Amino acid sequence: MIETLLTPLEYDYMLKAIAVSGLIGGVCAFLSCFITLKGWSLMGDALSHSVVPGVAVAYALGWPFAAGAFGTGLLAAAGMAFVKTKTRLREDAVIGVVFTAFFALGLFLISIRPSSVDLRTIVFGNILGISDPDIVQVAIISGVTLAVLGLKWRDLRLFCFDANQARAIGLNVTVLHYMLLTLLSATAVAALQTVGACLVVAMLVTPGATAYLLTDRFERMIGLATAMGVGTSLAGAYASYFFDGSTGGCIVTLQSLLFILALIFAPKHGLRAARRRRRVAAHDFALEGGTRPPDAFSGLKQTRPEAGFHP
Amino acid sequence: MSTPSPIELQVNDVTVSYANGMVALRDASFRLTGGAICGLVGVNGSGKSTLFKAIMDFVRPARGTVLIGGRPVRAALKANLVAYVPQAEEVDWTFPVSVWDVVLMGRYGYMNFLRRPGAEDRSIAEESLARVGMLDFRERQIGELSGGQKKRVFLARALAQRSRVILLDEPFTGVDVTTETTIIELLRELRAAGHLMLVSTHNLGSVPEFCDQVVLINRTVLAAGPTEEVFTEANLARAFGGVLRHFRFDESTVQKHDGKAVTLLTDDERPLVFGKDGHLEYSRRAGHEQVVEQRAETEDDK
Numbered sequence: 001m002i003e004t005l006l007t008p009l010e011y012d013y014m015l016k017a018i019a020v021s022g023l024i025g026g027v028c029a030f031l032s033c034f035i036t037l038k039g040w041s042l043m044g045d046a047l048s049h050s051v052v053p054g055v056a057v058a059y060a061l062g063w064p065f066a067a068g069a070f071g072t073g074l075l076a077a078a079g080m081a082f083v084k085t086k087t088r089l090r091e092d093a094v095i096g097v098v099f100t101a102f103f104a105l106g107l108f109l110i111s112i113r114p115s116s117v118d119l120r121t122i123v124f125g126n127i128l129g130i131s132d133p134d135i136v137q138v139a140i141i142s143g144v145t146l147a148v149l150g151l152k153w154r155d156l157r158l159f160c161f162d163a164n165q166a167r168a169i170g171l172n173v174t175v176l177h178y179m180l181l182t183l184l185s186a187t188a189v190a191a192l193q194t195v196g197a198c199l200v201v202a203m204l205v206t207p208g209a210t211a212y213l214l215t216d217r218f219e220r221m222i223g224l225a226t227a228m229g230v231g232t233s234l235a236g237a238y239a240s241y242f243f244d245g246s247t248g249g250c251i252v253t254l255q256s257l258l259f260i261l262a263l264i265f266a267p268k269h270g271l272r273a274a275r276r277r278r279r280v281a282a283h284d285f286a287l288e289g290g291t292r293p294p295d296a297f298s299g300l301k302q303t304r305p306e307a308g309f310h311p
Numbered sequence: 312m313s314t315p316s317p318i319e320l321q322v323n324d325v326t327v328s329y330a331n332g333m334v335a336l337r338d339a340s341f342r343l344t345g346g347a348i349c350g351l352v353g354v355n356g357s358g359k360s361t362l363f364k365a366i367m368d369f370v371r372p373a374r375g376t377v378l379i380g381g382r383p384v385r386a387a388l389k390a391n392l393v394a395y396v397p398q399a400e401e402v403d404w405t406f407p408v409s410v411w412d413v414v415l416m417g418r419y420g421y422m423n424f425l426r427r428p429g430a431e432d433r434s435i436a437e438e439s440l441a442r443v444g445m446l447d448f449r450e451r452q453i454g455e456l457s458g459g460q461k462k463r464v465f466l467a468r469a470l471a472q473r474s475r476v477i478l479l480d481e482p483f484t485g486v487d488v489t490t491e492t493t494i495i496e497l498l499r500e501l502r503a504a505g506h507l508m509l510v511s512t513h514n515l516g517s518v519p520e521f522c523d524q525v526v527l528i529n530r531t532v533l534a535a536g537p538t539e540e541v542f543t544e545a546n547l548a549r550a551f552g553g554v555l556r557h558f559r560f561d562e563s564t565v566q567k568h569d570g571k572a573v574t575l576l577t578d579d580e581r582p583l584v585f586g587k588d589g590h591l592e593y594s595r596r597a598g599h600e601q602v603v604e605q606r607a608e609t610e611d612d613k
Binding site for chain 2: 167168212
């Protein structure tokens with residue numbers, strides 16, 4: 001029994017896959033706290049698809065894949081910003097138009113040069129076949145991202161929470177904006193290797209969303225999200241050996257399961273807690289025969305206000 | 312907090328236009344000196360928010376300058392000269408931060424690269440929370456507070472920032488009477504300490520209660536100066552056009568036998584009352600003896 005469980009660890013490629021998945025899972029999860037709170041989840045999805053043409057070109061020309069991917073990722077971000085400011089289109093339409101344009105171009109480029117890189121690798125990831133140079137690139141991206149987040153998380157938290165205050169105390173909000181955007185592109189590129197373009201957004205959103213349901217403290221949210229990201233990625237990569245299934249699919253399925261558990265059982269923001277609160281409120285209401293306590297629902301997360309400045 | 316020289320806010324011929332060609336503010340000029348609470352009054356879309364944005368470097372004026380303590384806006388912000396208390400609608404109340412986290416954010420400008428709070432930052436943050444009576448709530452997530460408590464937390468953040476100029480955006484919207492009194496008390500203390508508060512409000516009746524200066528705007532500065540000079544019926548009619556509702560005692564069912572013993576009741580907004588010449592009437596004589604005396608003399612002269 002034990003022997004069977006240890007079999008995956010006897011293979012070099014499995015050890016690499018598990019370790020790299022864990023690293024990327026942790027970095028993505030750390031970043032996911034900022035992305036979900038800033039409301040950039042859709043942006044994460046867009047960037048992860050926009051890097052595809054860059055990867056295709058980079059492989060065709062023999063460049064490091066990260067360079068190409070990063071290039072088209074930022075190009076897409078700039079494109080979205082440009083179209084948004086110059087037209088009257090709503091943001092979701094702009095994101096939808098721009099990222100699919102990039103993704104389609106990527107698919108097209110790969111299909112006409114099928115020898116350079118496998119389409120399946122990009123769309124679904126191929127962590128089991130990751131090459132050593134690619135591991136180095138992923139390690140560098142992860143190291144830089146962790147360093148920046150570790151040093152500047154308080155500034156980035158303020159930027160996500162209250163950009164006006166950040167500006168009022170003299171911080172350069174534009175720099176913070178591009179810092180977060182760059183980190184998002186970089187991690188999207190790294191995660192592409194593990195789970196593929198289609199599922200990158202899950203790695204960049206789900207752990208943060210799950211942790212958000214579990215706590216009201218930012219520091220704890222980062223801790224929980226990162227732990228879940230690392231845990232599910234290690235376990236998912238390991239388990240995929242036995243199922244002989246997609247590594248990315250396995251990791252993201254695990255993350256989604258944790259999300260569902262949190263959604264139902266979270267002590268304060270879960271469905272059960274909300275139902276309990278409603279019952280208590282109704283009970284009190286009946287007892288008092290009077291007005292409902294005003295904060296009966298205050299524990300529930302409410303809708304976010306529109307970001308911006310409206311004096 | 313002793314103040315060597317009073318802080319000054321100068322807005323000189325500021326014109327702001329947006330990308331769509333709309334001119335939000337034209338040739339706006341006024342000058343305020345520290346030790347004052349100034350009401351910024353105007354209808355929606357009159358340029359109140361644009362003026363705030365110009366003072367906080369969110370928009371660049373096409374023409375004109377804003378000087379805070381003699382420095383351009385950006386340098387003034389870097390020197391922590393300006394604090395801002397946002398409107399409740401602008402804040403994401405579900406964000407996972409505690410009251411304590413929010414107040415410490417007011418200290419970021421004084422902290423090092425890593426924004427690690429030092430002993431001084433902590434003691435100032437604590438003192439600021441105590442000053443608004445919110446020290447007991449420091450561990451609460453901000454969404455779990457009442458409307459008035461939320462407002463006080465952000466006021467504490469502005470206090471922790473130790474800025475000489477404080478901008479308050481509609482501070483009395485959605486707050487209870489106790490909080491309103493607390494805020495007004497606090498603003499008066501800050502005024503005594505030489506701070507300059509600029510308060511945007513649409514609640515006209517509250518202006519004479521706590522503002523000693525008023526800037527009336529409608530796409531430009533219509534009038535600026537001491538409250539009793541600026542807050543006249545004629546000026547308000549210019550600022551608000553036909554949007555104000557009137558209750559005229561001479562046309563009402565109030566009769567002679569009611570004398571002056573008529574009680575005005577409003578819901579949460581204070582009433583604004585003008586005398587027969589269109590001059591401002593305060594709700595209490597205390598503190599305005601000079602105005603009363605002066606008017607009595609003018610009346611006698613007639």
